[in-house]
Amino acid sequence: MTTWVGRSIRRFEDPALVRGQGRFTADLPAARWVRFVRSPVASGLVERITPPAGSVCITHADLVGVRPIKPMLDRFDYVPIEQPLLAKACVRYVGDLVAAVLGTTAADAEDIADQVLLDITALQPVMDTPSALAEDAPVVHAGMSDNIVVRAQMCTPGHAQAWAAADRIIDCDIRSHRQSGQPIEARAAHAAWDSSGRVTLTCTAQMPHLMRTAIADLLDMPEADLRVVAPDVGGGFGQKMSLAPEYALVVWLARKFRTSIAWVEDRRENLMASFHSRDLAISVQGAFDAQARLVALSGDVLANVGAYAPYPNTAAVEPLMSFAELPGPYAVAEYACLARGVVTNTCASAPYRGVSRPALTLAMERLMDKAARSFGLLPEEIRRRNLVQQFPHTSPTGLIYDTASYRETMELALRVADLTRFRQRQVTARVEKRYLGVGIATFCERTGYGSPAFAARGMGVTPGWETVQLAMDPSGFVEARIGASPHGQGLRTTLAQIIADAVGIVPERVRIIHGDTDRTPYGWGTFASRSLVISGGACLIAAQQLHTRLCRVASIMLEAAEADIELRDGIARVAGTDRTIAIADIARASYHGAHRFAESPGLQETASYDPLGTFSNATHIAFVDVDVETCAVRIERFIVAEDAGRLINPMIVDGQIRGGVAQGIANALYEEIVYDEHGDILTTTLADFLMPTAHEIPPLEIHHLETLSDASIIGAKGLGEGGTIGAPAAVLNAINDALQPFGAELDAMPATPLRIHDALRAART
Amino acid sequence: MLHVNGVDHLVCVEARRSLADTLRQDCGLTGTHVGCEHGVCGSCTVIVDGVAVRACLMFAVQAQGLPIRTVEGLACGDILHPLQEAFIAHHGLQCGFCTPGFLMLAAAALEQDAWLDDAAILDLVSSNLCRCTGYQTILAAVKAAAIVMREEA
Numbered sequence: 045m046t047t048w049v050g051r052s053i054r055r056f057e058d059p060a061l062v063r064g065q066g067r068f069t070a071d072l073p074a075a076r077w078v079r080f081v082r083s084p085v086a087s088g089l090v091e092r093i094t095p096p097a098g099s100v101c102i103t104h105a106d107l108v109g110v111r112p113i114k115p116m117l118d119r120f121d122y123v124p125i126e127q128p129l130l131a132k133a134c135v136r137y138v139g140d141l142v143a144a145v146l147g148t149t150a151a152d153a154e155d156i157a158d159q160v161l162l163d164i165t166a167l168q169p170v171m172d173t174p175s176a177l178a179e180d181a182p183v184v185h186a187g188m189s190d191n192i193v194v195r196a197q198m199c200t201p202g203h204a205q206a207w208a209a210a211d212r213i214i215d216c217d218i219r220s221h222r223q224s225g226q227p228i229e230a231r232a233a234h235a236a237w238d239s240s241g242r243v244t245l246t247c248t249a250q251m252p253h254l255m256r257t258a259i260a261d262l263l264d265m266p267e268a269d270l271r272v273v274a275p276d277v278g279g280g281f282g283q284k285m286s287l288a289p290e291y292a293l294v295v296w297l298a299r300k301f302r303t304s305i306a307w308v309e310d311r312r313e314n315l316m317a318s319f320h321s322r323d324l325a326i327s328v329q330g331a332f333d334a335q336a337r338l339v340a341l342s343g344d345v346l347a348n349v350g351a352y353a354p355y356p357n358t359a360a361v362e363p364l365m366s367f368a369e370l371p372g373p374y375a376v377a378e379y380a381c382l383a384r385g386v387v388t389n390t391c392a393s394a395p396y397r398g399v400s401r402p403a404l405t406l407a408m409e410r411l412m413d414k415a416a417r418s419f420g421l422l423p424e425e426i427r428r429r430n431l432v433q434q435f436p437h438t439s440p441t442g443l444i445y446d447t448a449s450y451r452e453t454m455e456l457a458l459r460v461a462d463l464t465r466f467r468q469r470q471v472t473a474r475v476e477k478r479y480l481g482v483g484i485a486t487f488c489e490r491t492g493y494g495s496p497a498f499a500a501r502g503m504g505v506t507p508g509w510e511t512v513q514l515a516m517d518p519s520g521f522v523e524a525r526i527g528a529s530p531h532g533q534g535l536r537t538t539l540a541q542i543i544a545d546a547v548g549i550v551p552e553r554v555r556i557i558h559g560d561t562d563r564t565p566y567g568w569g570t571f572a573s574r575s576l577v578i579s580g581g582a583c584l585i586a587a588q589q590l591h592t593r594l595c596r597v598a599s600i601m602l603e604a605a606e607a608d609i610e611l612r613d614g615i616a617r618v619a620g621t622d623r624t625i626a627i628a629d630i631a632r633a634s635y636h637g638a639h640r641f642a643e644s645p646g647l648q649e650t651a652s653y654d655p656l657g658t659f660s661n662a663t664h665i666a667f668v669d670v671d672v673e674t675c676a677v678r679i680e681r682f683i684v685a686e687d688a689g690r691l692i693n694p695m696i697v698d699g700q701i702r703g704g705v706a707q708g709i710a711n712a713l714y715e716e717i718v719y720d721e722h723g724d725i726l727t728t729t730l731a732d733f734l735m736p737t738a739h740e741i742p743p744l745e746i747h748h749l750e751t752l753s754d755a756s757i758i759g760a761k762g763l764g765e766g767g768t769i770g771a772p773a774a775v776l777n778a779i780n781d782a783l784q785p786f787g788a789e790l791d792a793m794p795a796t797p798l799r800i801h802d803a804l805r806a807a808r809t
Numbered sequence: 810m811l812h813v814n815g816v817d818h819l820v821c822v823e824a825r826r827s828l829a830d831t832l833r834q835d836c837g838l839t840g841t842h843v844g845c846e847h848g849v850c851g852s853c854t855v856i857v858d859g860v861a862v863r864a865c866l867m868f869a870v871q872a873q874g875l876p877i878r879t880v881e882g883l884a885c886g887d888i889l890h891p892l893q894e895a896f897i898a899h900h901g902l903q904c905g906f907c908t909p910g911f912l913m914l915a916a917a918a919l920e921q922d923a924w925l926d927d928a929a930i931l932d933l934v935s936s937n938l939c940r941c942t943g944y945q946t947i948l949a950a951v952k953a954a955a956i957v958m959r960e961e962a
């Protein structure tokens with residue numbers, strides 16, 4: 045029975061946050077502050093580092109016995125690369141860590157850092173994939189034979205035959221320019237040494253347990269001597285998931301100087317040296333039969349992964365995800381793909397909300413629109429003919445798509461959109477020289493996957509499962525200690541709703557404890573749209589166990605059959621009678637009168653959940669108005685039809701969609717990390733990296749279907765990334781629709797005014 | 810001397826120290842957040858002498874003697890400010906890092922004129938950046954709070 049699941053209750057997180065009583069890493073005072081000295085050149089040999097007299101300046105030579113970061117992938121075609129915490133002999137991108145200086149305040153440390161003289165012999169950098177792949181390209185990592193870190197290739201047996209028999213082949217080459225997640229809270233770390241020799245690292249992290257393991261390994265210290273706390277975290281979007289070398293250095297410094305050390309990244313550092321993402325070029329070719337059905341697909345993925353590999357995902361995460369998930373929601377049987385990850389002298393690429401799916405969805409959705417035009421079909425019609433409709437469906441790369449509603453969701457979005465009416469308006473608008481366009485994006489989003497999915501990637505560290513430790517205390521309150529680590533997703537509320545229903549209490553009596561390795565069981569943290577599904581699943585199992593236990597004790601206390609006990613609203617009742625007892629009294633008795641029951645004392649339950657994964661799905665429809673004079677794009681209307689299974693808290697679900705779509709629109713139109721040809725980064729303030737404001741993000745029309753799949757025991761599928769995945773393709777398709785009268789096409793994002801202008805010009809000449 | 814939320818703080822800071830850093834580190838008022846230090850994101854917004862300012866762009870010494878309000882002073886004891894209530898009710902925050910800045914931005918504007926129309930509220934809200942919400946729920950919250958503040962006025 046659900047009383048709380050499905051309701052938009054207010055978030056338990058909010059009262060403290062609106063009062064300014066959130067506790068963020070940068071709020072902590074520290075004895076010493078660290079400032080990192082970073083490389084001003086993209087590629088070079090470090091000859092000499094000269095700190096100002098009397099300063100504390102740590103360089104690679106000081107880090108005796110400290111290991112480099114070296115994420116592993118168990119694949120023959122992956123070349124592991126090393127990242128020393130501070131540059132050993134070479135620097136590999138602008139922003140690379142060269143030295144660490146200490147000051148008594150952040151400003152003091154910054155002053156000292158400015159006085160450190162770096163003597164670096166600059167070398168020719170490789171900045172993009174074409175130059176990194178050139179015959180005579182310098183190698184970014186000495187010892188590698190070329191700049192390719194991962195190379196995956198496959199071809200299904202029937203591909204050539206299907207290709208030969210196809211009615212026509214449609215090509216599409218898309219380019220996703222470099223992105224960055226840019227949480228408003230930049231990264232920060234604070235390490236406090238105590239006299240027992242233990243260090244508490246408070247940091248902006250999405251994976252506190254793994255940070256602890258990783259840092260203890262790098263510094264060769266017992267894990268027990270390190271506690272990692274992720275307090276309130278001001279957004280992550282993937283950027284705070286990967287191990288930051290700075291965090292390990294802060295711990296090293298705290299141990300070395302036996303004090304507390306703080307590092308608060310500034311925005312410039314964040315834009316230059318936190319993780320980037322989605323620097324991808326994807327070429328797809330679709331072989332269609334005469335009925336416009338996609339019979340075979342070929343893909344070529346080139347990912348510029350930057351200079352280093354993020355831990356734990358490795359530098360292969362973007363190319364390999366593109367490789368595995370390129371077919372998307374379409375029922376294509378034959379598939380060939382080559383995916384390569386290429387290192388360059390740029391900041392390392394790491395997962396950012398959606399990872400490579402915004403780009404691969406752009407490729408597939410542009411392909412479908414181009415094919416539709418070639419066949420003289422409407423965009424929605426070609427999708428009807430190609431969307432997966434039989435479930436479970438096995439993709440050519442072996443992914444199993446569980447029950448979903450790809451077609452129904454699109455039809456729902458189309459009903460809301462009323463495209464017939466819009467297309468009439470589009471025609472009349474053209475007469476007045478206004479260019480309107482509509483774009484559809486359909487996609488599925490792989491979410492909530494456990495260890496089998498990560499094991500299939502061959503990751504040296506195989507994340508996936510989650511554990512919850514649930515305890516009802518003698519007062520009848522429940523504490524759930526989880527390994528997941530939310531940072532804005534509202535899990536303290538949604539998990540409480542799940543537990544409240546399963547136990548029979550109100551959510552206000554449930555406290556979710558997270559983000560502290562001393563207080564929570566080992567777990568993988570919050571990323572990849574997984575926490576609600578996996579931690580939520582573990583919470584449900586543990587709460588059901590607790591429910592059973594409470595019923596057993598209640599049956600003794602009420603002298604009734606266990607099967608007759610109902611728990612609801614904090615009361616245990618013998619069904620159909622007025623014999624009741626408060627759950628809090630059962631809790632009290634379970635501790636203080638445990639001798640009366642044939643049970644282990646107390647009320648603790650532990651459960652783990654490790655699912656295969658589930659696919660949510662959605663259709664986005666964007667309506668745009670393109671000003672062909674200024675090349676500005678205005679989004680007139682944006683529709684999202686989403687099926688993420690059961691909605692636990694619809695308000696929070698919609699919030700995830702809104703935030704995701706905003707990042708997707710940003711990706712589609714505005715945001716881009718830009719390097720010049722010397723390897724200098726040009727986008728180092730938020731006045732250069734154009735994050736949208738309220739003016740740029742339109743209201744969304746959100747509609748839900750709730751297909752329940754047994755791939756998730758709570759019935760909910762993940763949806764944290766979907767907004768970001770679908771929006772760029774919908775917006776780009778809409779722009780292309782608007783530009784049709786000019787014969788102009790644009791397959792690169794962000795679709796900045798300059799790129800639109802160039803596309804129009806190219807069409808004219 | 811800084812007068813913050815009705816309390817006097819005697820602090821001794823370098824001339825170059827920003828008001829944001831001073832509030833956070835010298836006055837212990839960490840509710841004011843710093844997101845960019847470039848004057849772009851607005852996370853650091855506080856109210857100085859009735860006007861919303863970017864505390865990362867103002868030196869502490871410039872605020873000497875002026876009444877300063879930060880997010881910690883917005884609620885009246887247990888009673889939340891209508892904006893705080895509305896942000897919760899309309900899901901105007903997710904991670905909550907940008908929230909103090911939006912609250913102070915809107916408080917300054919609505920206390921001056923609770924009759925701002927939707928276009929003016931859109932202009933107002935577009936002063937600050939939020940990475941989590943996509944802004945629509947922030948707009949809804951500010952509009953809802955404006956109605957409450959009109960009634961209270």
Ligand code: FES
Nearest residue numbers: 844846848851865
């Ligand atoms: S921190 Fe002041 S505007 Fe961003």
Ligand code: FES
Nearest residue numbers: 903907939940941
């Ligand atoms: S709520 Fe996270 S930045 Fe606004």
